[in-house]
Amino acid sequence: TRPFQVAIDGPAASGKSTTAKMVAQRLGFDYIDTGAFYRCVTLAALSKGIDPSKPSQASQISNLAQSSQIGLKTVFSNSSSSLPTTRVFLDKKDVSSDIRTETVSKHVSAVAAIGPVREAVLQKVRDMGATSASTSQESNSGRAGLVMDGRDIGTVVLPNADLKIFLVADSRVRAERRLQELAKSGRKEEGLDLETVQKDLERRDELDRTREASPLRKADDAVELDTSHLTIEGQVDAIVQEVYRRQ
Numbered sequence: 422t423r424p425f426q427v428a429i430d431g432p433a434a435s436g437k438s439t440t441a442k443m444v445a446q447r448l449g450f451d452y453i454d455t456g457a458f459y460r461c462v463t464l465a466a467l468s469k470g471i472d473p474s475k476p477s478q479a480s481q482i483s484n485l486a487q488s489s490q491i492g493l494k495t496v497f498s499n500s501s502s503s504l505p506t507t508r509v510f511l512d513k514k515d516v517s518s519d520i521r522t523e524t525v526s527k528h529v530s531a532v533a534a535i536g537p538v539r540e541a542v543l544q545k546v547r548d549m550g551a552t553s554a555s556t557s558q559e560s561n562s563g564r565a566g567l568v569m570d571g572r573d574i575g576t577v578v579l580p581n582a583d584l585k586i587f588l589v590a591d592s593r594v595r596a597e598r599r600l601q602e603l604a605k606s607g608r609k610e611e612g613l614d615l616e617t618v619q620k621d622l623e624r625r626d627e628l629d630r631t632r633e634a635s636p637l638r639k640a641d642d643a644v645e646l647d648t649s650h651l652t653i654e655g656q657v658d659a660i661v662q663e664v665y666r667r668q
């Protein structure tokens with residue numbers, strides 16, 4: 422049997438990656454953060470002095486997406502209370518923090534809207550999914566599995582996923598969480614306030630929802646989970662239970 426696939430989609434800062442990582446840790450599944458791929462391409466473009474907001478740069482950015490080598494390494498912990506960490510590598514360099522700055526966040530949706538960039542990333546993500554499946558061990562729950570998070574996992578990347586989750590949360594709540602996360606990890610840029618973060622999240626969601634190439638959309642067979650009033654443990658539990666039900 423192929424590994425059990427969990428697809429987690431949703432708007433920016435809805436808690437996808439934290440949830441996905443914790444679900445993977447609880448079940449002994451692999452984890453792939455697909456947003457990191459688009460962030461890497463954005464970082465690569467910015468560091469070459471390319472302005473992703475200029476449509477004329479699309480083909481240069483697509484070339485970068487093809488030629489960039491992107492790697493992920495998730496370190497799980499034995500204790501269920503501590504969060505797994507994912508290191509992200511762009512052309513062998515550890516860019517885990519560099520891809521999380523507000524500057525990269527601001528430009529990433531424009532990059533992710535470029536069709537050929539999505540094709541290049543899709544290929545890389547599928548290759549990584551296939552490799553992880555072939556090397557992964559039997560998990561805690563018996564069957565090997567994979568948790569992937571992003572915007573188009575249930576609709577495009579893993580259309581036959583065994584479980585599809587669509588996470589939503591009020592944009593104010595998401596902005597508060599994002600600001601806290603940035604502050605906690607020392608990545609909050611000076612003067613950045615709640616209003617600005619909320620506006621940026623809403624702008625990014627709008628771009629992600631209205632773009633032509635695989636827009637952010639809940640798959641017809643996805644389970645919607647509103648996390649506005651849930652704790653992270655609560656949402657992880659809900660998903661883990663759903664996996665057990667379907668295995």
Ligand code: C5P
Pocket residue numbers: 433434455456457459460529530531533534570571572573574625629
């Ligand atoms: O999840 P994260 O915030 O890191 O994703 C960054 C951006 O990458 C999103 O705002 C979206 O534009 C893009 N993305 C995407 N498809 C995915 C994952 C991310 O378009 N599967």
